Amino acid sequence: MPPVVCTLLACLAACFRSRRSMQLEILALRHQLVVYQQSVPRPRIQPTDRLLWSWLALAWAGWQEALTFVQPRTVIAWQQKRFREHWRRLSQGRRPGRPTVRKEVRELIHDMWQANPTWGSPRIVGELRKLGLDVAKSTVERYRVPPRKPPSPTWKAFLNNHVQAMVALDFFVVPTVTHKLLFVLVMLAHERRRVVHFNITEHPTAEWTAQQVLEAFPWDNVPPYFLRDRDRIYGTAFRQRVRHMGIEEVLIAHGVRGKIPLWSG
Numbered sequence: 001m002p003p004v005v006c007t008l009l010a011c012l013a014a015c016f017r018s019r020r021s022m023q024l025e026i027l028a029l030r031h032q033l034v035v036y037q038q039s040v041p042r043p044r045i046q047p048t049d050r051l052l053w054s055w056l057a058l059a060w061a062g063w064q065e066a067l068t069f070v071q072p073r074t075v076i077a078w079q080q081k082r083f084r085e086h087w088r089r090l091s092q093g094r095r096p097g098r099p100t101v102r103k104e105v106r107e108l109i110h111d112m113w114q115a116n117p118t119w120g121s122p123r124i125v126g127e128l129r130k131l132g133l134d135v136a137k138s139t140v141e142r143y144r145v146p147p148r149k150p151p152s153p154t155w156k157a158f159l160n161n162h163v164q165a166m167v168a169l170d171f172f173v174v175p176t177v178t179h180k181l182l183f184v185l186v187m188l189a190h191e192r193r194r195v196v197h198f199n200i201t202e203h204p205t206a207e208w209t210a211q212q213v214l215e216a217f218p219w220d221n222v223p224p225y226f227l228r229d230r231d232r233i234y235g236t237a238f239r240q241r242v243r244h245m246g247i248e249e250v251l252i253a254h255g256v257r258g259k260i261p262l263w264s265g
Contacts, residue, residue, distance in 0.1 A: 045070070050078045101143070105133060109143045159190070166190045166250070168227040169213075171204065185209065187216050190227070206235030213241060225250050 053075045056063045064072045105128075112124050119127075121140045128135050159166070169187040176182060183204045187197040197216030201208055217223065226242060227250045228234060242249060 054079050101139060106143050109140055113144045162225055164191045165224040166227055167223040185212055204233055206237040209233060210238040210241035222246055
């Protein structure tokens with residue numbers, strides 16, 4: 001028999017017993033309760049036990065003094081859980097979200113997109129309403145035929161298409177015997193890996209680099225593309241000089257610094 005039922009029957013029987021007998025029984029029960037608390041690490045609590053103490057916490061002001069097998073905050077947590085579950089059942093009485101679109105309607109939208117590629121979503125919504133189908137514009141766009149886009153060219157395809165008109169430039173460092181660092185600028189034609197121009201300096205600047213471009217390429221044989229990294233040495237002066245010469249800069253991806261583009265290809 002469940003503990004709650006036994007407790008209710010004992011409470012009903014206590015109404016017909018004397019006060020002395022009830023006090024002795026309470027003494028015996030409290031002694032046994034102390035023994036159980038010292039021997040049982042964690043009592044097994046049934047859902048009916050939670051329901052009973054949730055009701056006692058609402059109906060009896062002294063329920064916390066009589067509670068021993070769990071903490072009072074545990075009973076409060078039971079009440080909060082029952083409250084959340086009650087309102088969750090009320091709020092989730094029906095299936096959440098929009099009703100699903102029938103398979104026949106989805107296939108019809110798909111066929112209309114394929115048969116009339118120039119129609120927009122409002123036109124298809126109007127045609128469906130003529131057939132007695134009330135469908136939203138977002139639903140039509142969701143089930144439309146995805147347009148075929150030509151694949152974007154890859155970096156390798158760009159190099160293959162413009163390798164004859166591309167010049168790469170980059171710096172590398174040379175330590176000297178006197179413990180100095182010399183910065184060497186090299187400009188290389190990608191088609192034959194031919195060195196177009198090089199120069200050495202101890203203090204590279206954007207103005208110096210721009211002057212090297214002007215010296216390497218007279219106005220009659222300017223390359224269409226410059227391939228370079230994202231180093232800060234190519235500052236405003238360099239970019240303006242290159243733009244005025246009609247050269248388009250092609251920057252390598254981030255994080256490739258140190259992998260000099262001069263020897264790629």
